[in-house]
Amino acid sequence: MNVELINTGSELMLGRVLNTHQQWLCRRLADLGYVVTRQVAVADTGHDIEQAVREALSRADLVITTGGLGPTSDDITRDLIAQLLDKKLHEDASIVQHIEKFFAARKRPMPASTLVQAQVPEGAIVLPNPNGTAPGLAMKVEAASFLSTLNPQPSTSPKWLVMLPGPPRELRPMFNDAVVPLLHRELPLDDEFVCRTLRTVGIGESQAADRIGKLLQPLIAQGMDLGYCAHIGAVDVRFAAKGPIATQLVSEAEAIVRNELNRHIFGEGDETLESVIVRLLTERSQTLALAESCTGGGIANRITNVPGASAVLLASLVTYANEAKQKFVGVRSETLATHGAVSEAVAKEMAAGARRETGEDYALSVTGIAGPGGGTEAKPVGTVFIGFASATETITIKQFNPFDRETFKNVTGTQALEILRRKILAIE
Amino acid sequence: MNVELINTGSELMLGRVLNTHQQWLCRRLADLGYVVTRQVAVADTGHDIEQAVREALSRADLVITTGGLGPTSDDITRDLIAQLLDKKLHEDASIVQHIEKFFAARKRPMPASTLVQAQVPEGAIVLPNPNGTAPGLAMKVEAASFLSTLNPQPSTSPKWLVMLPGPPRELRPMFNDAVVPLLHRELPLDDEFVCRTLRTVGIGESQAADRIGKLLQPLIAQGMDLGYCAHIGAVDVRFAAKGPIATQLVSEAEAIVRNELNRHIFGEGDETLESVIVRLLTERSQTLALAESCTGGGIANRITNVPGASAVLLASLVTYANEAKQKFVGVRSETLATHGAVSEAVAKEMAAGARRETGEDYALSVTGIAGPGGGTEAKPVGTVFIGFASATETITIKQFNPFDRETFKNVTGTQALEILRRKILAIE
Numbered sequence: 001m002n003v004e005l006i007n008t009g010s011e012l013m014l015g016r017v018l019n020t021h022q023q024w025l026c027r028r029l030a031d032l033g034y035v036v037t038r039q040v041a042v043a044d045t046g047h048d049i050e051q052a053v054r055e056a057l058s059r060a061d062l063v064i065t066t067g068g069l070g071p072t073s074d075d076i077t078r079d080l081i082a083q084l085l086d087k088k089l090h091e092d093a094s095i096v097q098h099i100e101k102f103f104a105a106r107k108r109p110m111p112a113s114t115l116v117q118a119q120v121p122e123g124a125i126v127l128p129n130p131n132g133t134a135p136g137l138a139m140k141v142e143a144a145s146f147l148s149t150l151n152p153q154p155s156t157s158p159k160w161l162v163m164l165p166g167p168p169r170e171l172r173p174m175f176n177d178a179v180v181p182l183l184h185r186e187l188p189l190d191d192e193f194v195c196r197t198l199r200t201v202g203i204g205e206s207q208a209a210d211r212i213g214k215l216l217q218p219l220i221a222q223g224m225d226l227g228y229c230a231h232i233g234a235v236d237v238r239f240a241a242k243g244p245i246a247t248q249l250v251s252e253a254e255a256i257v258r259n260e261l262n263r264h265i266f267g268e269g270d271e272t273l274e275s276v277i278v279r280l281l282t283e284r285s286q287t288l289a290l291a292e293s294c295t296g297g298g299i300a301n302r303i304t305n306v307p308g309a310s311a312v313l314l315a316s317l318v319t320y321a322n323e324a325k326q327k328f329v330g331v332r333s334e335t336l337a338t339h340g341a342v343s344e345a346v347a348k349e350m351a352a353g354a355r356r357e358t359g360e361d362y363a364l365s366v367t368g369i370a371g372p373g374g375g376t377e378a379k380p381v382g383t384v385f386i387g388f389a390s391a392t393e394t395i396t397i398k399q400f401n402p403f404d405r406e407t408f409k410n411v412t413g414t415q416a417l418e419i420l421r422r423k424i425l426a427i428e
Numbered sequence: 429m430n431v432e433l434i435n436t437g438s439e440l441m442l443g444r445v446l447n448t449h450q451q452w453l454c455r456r457l458a459d460l461g462y463v464v465t466r467q468v469a470v471a472d473t474g475h476d477i478e479q480a481v482r483e484a485l486s487r488a489d490l491v492i493t494t495g496g497l498g499p500t501s502d503d504i505t506r507d508l509i510a511q512l513l514d515k516k517l518h519e520d521a522s523i524v525q526h527i528e529k530f531f532a533a534r535k536r537p538m539p540a541s542t543l544v545q546a547q548v549p550e551g552a553i554v555l556p557n558p559n560g561t562a563p564g565l566a567m568k569v570e571a572a573s574f575l576s577t578l579n580p581q582p583s584t585s586p587k588w589l590v591m592l593p594g595p596p597r598e599l600r601p602m603f604n605d606a607v608v609p610l611l612h613r614e615l616p617l618d619d620e621f622v623c624r625t626l627r628t629v630g631i632g633e634s635q636a637a638d639r640i641g642k643l644l645q646p647l648i649a650q651g652m653d654l655g656y657c658a659h660i661g662a663v664d665v666r667f668a669a670k671g672p673i674a675t676q677l678v679s680e681a682e683a684i685v686r687n688e689l690n691r692h693i694f695g696e697g698d699e700t701l702e703s704v705i706v707r708l709l710t711e712r713s714q715t716l717a718l719a720e721s722c723t724g725g726g727i728a729n730r731i732t733n734v735p736g737a738s739a740v741l742l743a744s745l746v747t748y749a750n751e752a753k754q755k756f757v758g759v760r761s762e763t764l765a766t767h768g769a770v771s772e773a774v775a776k777e778m779a780a781g782a783r784r785e786t787g788e789d790y791a792l793s794v795t796g797i798a799g800p801g802g803g804t805e806a807k808p809v810g811t812v813f814i815g816f817a818s819a820t821e822t823i824t825i826k827q828f829n830p831f832d833r834e835t836f837k838n839v840t841g842t843q844a845l846e847i848l849r850r851k852i853l854a855i856e
Binding site: 010011012013014015016017018019020022023024025026027028029030035036037038039040041042043048052169227229231236238290292295296297298299300301303304305307308309310313314315316317318319320321323324327328357358370371372373374403404405406407409 | 463
């Protein structure tokens with residue numbers, strides 16, 4: 001199964017927006033067993049889109065386009081593809097109705113131009129868009145009409161072309177609700193496909209590979225696919241397998257890796273360290289307070305991205321200045337004078353103080369030097385102390401994260417959250 | 429000038445990482461007058477990379493690849509390209525020295541495998557990598573050897589192939605320090621190129637277009653390019669022009685847009701609303717405190733991403749729970765009981781309290797319903813009150829941002845920061 005993705009939009013080529021569709025669609029497709037073999041982005045000019053679609057159809061079994069289905073003059077994907085496939089467009093009454101309702105519900109007048117979105121190429125399946133006005137479209141394409149010079153054997157299996165709208169909050173539900181069933185129905189995989197991703201923290205990619213690579217060799221020999229992906233401060237381990245023993249291979253691999261990497265595994269699939277923390281605290285009816293200096297609200301921001309965070313994070317004190325450390329979490333002026341703001345002693349008093357002042361079950365604190373300025377020989381940029389306080393103990397850990405400012409905040413946040421996760425689960 | 433970008437890496441095709449190179453390189457290149465016409469991502473398998481490079485060279489004057497230059501077995505770009513162009517590889521003594529120094533400075537043993545990075549194809553220019561071990565490579569390619577079936581006229585101008593390493597903190601300085609001078613020297617633009625981007629907030633894309641589109645028509649008729657790019661809560665307006673009157677066209681356009689959109693323009697180029705706030709406060713030796721409820725540290729996080737933020741943001745109180753609102757910023761229990769936590773009265777007390785408790789010049793507060801839970805008929809998900817306090821006034825503004833949780837936090841943060849920017853500059 002050959003899958004290609006085409007992202008259209010001049011704003012992509014000018015670098016004014018980040019192409020989040022690529023990651024999202026590639027991830028969803030890979031986890032369903034349809035790995036994207038090529039992704040292309042082109043400007044929304046007729047020639048570039050047409051050439052990209054033509055080339056993709058000559059190679060792939062499934063081509064997905066994003067963008068260019070809206071009502072403005074640069075939304076030309078639908079027209080171009082109808083032309084390319086020699087299909088007439090007709091107005092679809094149910095889409096007209098949907099668009100009229102959409103504007104009526106918002107009490108806004110419906111511009112006439114918007115009805116262009118109700119034009120459907122002959123034979124296309126309409127993918128409903130509950131979150132916007134432009135529907136998606138799916139079309140079966142005769143393989144013989146798009147032969148590749150590189151792969152000139154006429155294939156007998158049909159190809160599919162799926163067009164999705166650009167806005168992520170329209171594209172994502174449409175993919176889940178309409179495209180996934182279409183794939184299962186029209187382009188079923190020959191074999192069963194199973195895939196699982198375990199997410200680890202506190203171990204490097206090569207360390208992880210050293211520890212599990214050899215143990216997994218027999219499963220790899222039987223056809224299992226093993227992949228690593230290193231993120232900032234975290235490494236994903238992904239297994240995938242096809243065929244009748246796919247489930248067995250992946251289960252055995254998971255058991256081996258869980259046993260070997262054990263405490264480093266914080267979650268699986270789409271889980272994040274912060275979503276795991278919110279889940280663990282919610283399950284235990286426990287709460288958390290933060291005292292952040294150098295991460296500047298970054299940890300609180302991550303936790304509050306998780307729905308339901310308000311049940312577990314009741315307060316975070318971003319005490320950037322010394323006076324704020326004294327006033328809000330009770331760090332003593334002597335401690336600051338003797339040890340400096342970036343010190344084990346201050347991290348300890350911040351954690352203990354945050355817990356005391358808020359009355360939460362746990363507190364995390366961070367104080368460090370994010371840079372680019374503020375480093376010294378003794379405490380270079382990247383130096384950070386992380387504090388943890390619970391009813392039974394207050395500890396600190398020193399780390400060195402000599403990265404750019406945002407990476408520093410991110411890595412430090414991950415280290416702090418990982419300390420908390422292990423304390424909650426009493427690991428180590 | 430035809431520019432194509434090829435991103436290699438199986439982790440891209442599996443959707444395990446976000447392709448930030450595309451945006452960064454496309455943006456830098458477009459602002460230099462070299463708009464990327466096509467971007468492709470492929471897995472790091474021999475066949476896919478070779479096919480992508482071959483196709484790109486058949487069309488483009490400049491091809492840039494990212495990734496695949498490291499020391500591991502899936503880093504195959506260098507070898508493949510040497511083969512494709514029929515160039516021998518030889519070991520470059522200066523790179524060997526650089527790699528040895530790199531490991532020595534970190535007091536780590538140098539694995540033998542790492543020296544593969546010192547292999548250089550015959551005739552290639554080495555682009556130094558002060559931030560890593562894999563150098564970049566640039567090669568002049570005979571145009572005649574890559575004719576396109578689509579564009580079969582032999583071109584006489586040479587093509588360039590530039591290979592950059594994958595890690596952003598290696599790629600970005602290398603592009604700025606080594607690739608930009610190479611472009612100016614080897615692939616100069618025929619004409620002068622001028623480009624400017626003005627960043628606006630508080631006005632929609634179609635509103636902005638309505639107000640400036642007609643006024644700019646005469647300049648567009650003379651060849652100026654006008655583009656809009658809508659972000660969450662902000663719209664960029666970009667002008668670009670080529671040729672002898674390029675500077676004049678862009679300056680006139682800028683004057684017209686500055687006059688017309690005026691208070692909506694918060695910055696230009698790469699400036700962010702938060703970097704402008706930090707600059708404005710620093711220039712005025714003024715300080716800021718925050719009391720964040722529903723944005724959960726998101727505003728503090730944005731401000732503290734800006735180097736130098738510690739001079740202006742001294743404390744942020746993330747008061748998610750009612751008790752925290754009472755304890756840290758002095759919201760009265762009667763106010764909470766009478767109006768509820770999400771109310772104008774609470775936003776006002778939070779802002780005034782944050783300013784009073786910290787002694788800063790300004791305070792911003794936010795309280796609202798981020799969702800997905802917690803909405804009511806009277807206060808649906810997306811409802812938010814933003815407070816602002818200074819020495820002379822305390823005001824609140826109600827907004828409705830019915831988006832997903834992260835978008836809600838982002839839009840609300842932008843609205844709050846924009847209130848502050850206008851107050852600092854006494855706009856309106």
